[in-house]
Amino acid sequence: MLAGRLELSPRRFVVKDVPVPEPGPGEVRIKVAAAGVCLSDVHLIEGGLTPLFLAAPEVTLGHEVAGVIDALGPDVPEPWRVGDRVALEAGERCGRCPNCVRFRGPCLQIRTRGVDYDGGWAEYALASQHTLIALPEDLPFDQAAIVPDAVSTPWGAVTGTGQARPGRPAGVWGVGGLGAHAVQLLRLVGAAPIVAVDPLEAARERALAFGADYAFDSADPKLVKQVHAVTGGLDIAFDMAGVAAVREQAVTCLGLGGRLVLVGLTPQPLALSQSMAFSIRGQRVLGHYGSEPGDVETLIGLAGHHRLDLSRSITARFPLADAGEVVEKLIRKEGHPIRFVLEP
Known part of the structure; x- marks a missing residue:
């Protein structure tokens, strides 16, 4: 064969x-x-x-x-x-x-x-x-x-590791094979508003079609302000891309007690440039697999x-x-x- x-x-x-x-x-x-x-x-x-x-x-x-x-x-x-x-x-x-x-x-x-x-x-x-x-x-x-x-991994991240809740804001960085389903599944469990972040216009359009309330360009210098303006700070952010810069950006969009869930895989080190603010705001980073x-x-x-x-x-x-x-x-x-x- x-x-x-x-x-x-x-x-x-x-x-x-x-x-x-x-x-x-x-x-x-x-x-x-x-x-x-x-x-x-x-x-x-x-x-x-x-x-x-x-x-x-x-x-x-x-x-x-x-x-x-x-x-x-x-x-x-x-x-x-x-x-x-x-x-x-x-x-x-x-x-x-x-x-x-x-x-x-x-x-x-x-x-x-x-x-x-x-x-x-x-x-x-x-x-x-x-x-x-x-x-x-x-x-x-x-x-x-x-x-x-492609579907069960974001489902596990959304409902298990991330503990997404109805009516609470969530963000998805990277709207590819995992991220597109994460948006759809967040919609299914009632998270709101749902923010999608991706540098590609086609991916942002897809995110809106799959149920995101907002879709922003990760390269936009106003991104962090935009996310905080529409959410008041995310309860949870999902890194679906496995990119160091994505993780750093997503952390700055979290609210008090917010959680960053690492779903995309990368061998690159994890670094937080604002670790003091991260601790003071009681935020968390959670690894996820499968x-x-x-x-x-x-x-x-x-x-x-x-x-x-x-x-x-x-x-x-x-x-x-x-x-x-x-x-x-x-x-x-x-x-x-x-x-x-x-x-x-």
Whole structure:
């Protein structure tokens, strides 16, 4: 079968033929219908991110995956059957850390699909039955595929780490693949007003279409005054871009007790030039990664009940064979994408 593989030494991405995998105990094989292309995939290819738990010299990328169960391994329980439409969680528990062994709390060494083990940039992918999410018949595969990261990560940041509240002001810096959904989800939970900040006019227009009340240019020297004028100071600001300058700017837009949530990933150091004011105003910086157990299922349910519209999130679809070119398009931000999707 065809698969998009990241070779680690030397680091190189290549689409090539590999054996079709066979499901082991508790696993199913998925015939992949759609797989999202994320900036995290770009960071892996470029070397900004490196797998922590990968036990092989290369890995199939792709942590946003949906398709149809093609084969069942031994000991896969009902109700899973061949032909079921499913999305795959973006990771799974390690089964080895103290929390996993004792069945207590979150996994301490979570494994990420397409990073620590083979993902879904392939014609077929393996998945533990614990990571399967059943799909409504009317939810398209491409929309379902992006939920396990592009939608669930901002959902976790908005409802979990950030604790956004109805009627309270929130800001989103960077209205790309994560930020566009953050705006939509903040609207869903009732945050108000919602401020979106992005240097690109197209992204600001998109933010307003997705539910932002205001959209400002991050390069505008009046930005901080504008945000304070319409919000009185943000309760919460989300850095969806992973850019040091964004974080510094967002902090200056917080109100008393405001929170900055770091969602976009970057290896660059975190620095606060006005740390005294930050302390006096009782503000906080919170790191965020991924989502909580059950979040993907919740979001699939919301989409299935038409409370969450993901149809605008699919910027373009491409064949798996073109994965390398699609990565380059994402690096160039060609077409101001929310999500590119590969279709094997």
